[in-house]
Amino acid sequence: MFNHTLPNVPHYEPAPPTKASLEYIDLEIIDFSKADTEEGRAALADQVKKGLRNQGFLYIVNHGYTQEETTRMFDIADVHFSCIPDDEKRKYTANMFETGSEAGFKPRKYWETSGIPDHIEQYSYNRGVDMPEHPEALFPLLPEVDKLYNFSHFNVVYTILRLIARGLELPEDTLVNKHNWDHCNDCSIKFLKYHPSTDEAKLLLNGHTDYGTITMLWSQPVAGLQIQTHEGEWRWIRHMDNAIVINIGDAMEFLTGGYYKATIHRVVQSPEDQRQYPRLGSIYFARADNDVTLVPLVESPVLQREGIERRWDDSHAPTMIKWGKERVMAFGKQGVDKVIISGVSVGYYE
């Protein structure tokens, strides 16, 4: 709940929803208020399974963050871009191509998208707010970023991981136990801002899969996010007030032996009526603990019945941290549209 002792930050007014008629995809809506009972969890586990098998994306509603809290989160997100002087931004810039870590700022034009320098600024908190340093303007906000971390990891990600484990007929905490808060891992909160551009860039973020296990993306009104269906068609994600959009990444695909596939998604230019607005985002990326090797959960009766796709011999499987770092080093790099990691080819799509 809110109290007036919270630090003052400018209010971020989001763009009005688009009136354009777009080809949206229908996703399963997971109502977390049903997760309190055994019967409810059984039904949600089935629904999660259906959504992840069919689209690889879901909505979550009634997750526990009020609209007021979500609005405040977006206000805080914008501080990272609007209230920090450029020289401070430069000081905390991530060196992703060299280190494979996104922690800190990514300035515009660091990536190349379809041959054009990108228009995205982002700030990433990798593994808690306890990174060595942050720009001074962020200090007063760190307790609230910490609250967001806790909410994302324990309330949302753990609930989804339990529902997924249940759907695989595994003990409920099988996946939770691979996402320990007190272990070393690369879970991150990323705020990002797509600045309006005057160039003709149609693609704002290259098609990709996320590399972790679960991604939770706060729905926001500027249309742009599209997912690729099993049939290879691009469909738009519709904004839903105060909903969280969930998708799974490579690591979950590997842990489930391909039973759940990481869905390819991208961000394209918004419809005409939203094009002059920035697009502010807030995302939580859950990643398994650094030392988790990405091998299938062969003890799952579901995977045993349905078949397991192996991407590598277990003895050659990468750890979560290795997979993530190599993905970050290659993404958005000029001239790189494909990378081989542990013998598996990863493509970046248009």
Ligand SMILES: O=C(O)CCC(=O)C(=O)O
């Ligand atoms: O901005 C978005 O809607 C999606 C961003 C995304 O896919 C990512 O950062 O991995």
Ligand SMILES: [Fe+2]
């Ligand atoms: Fe993504």
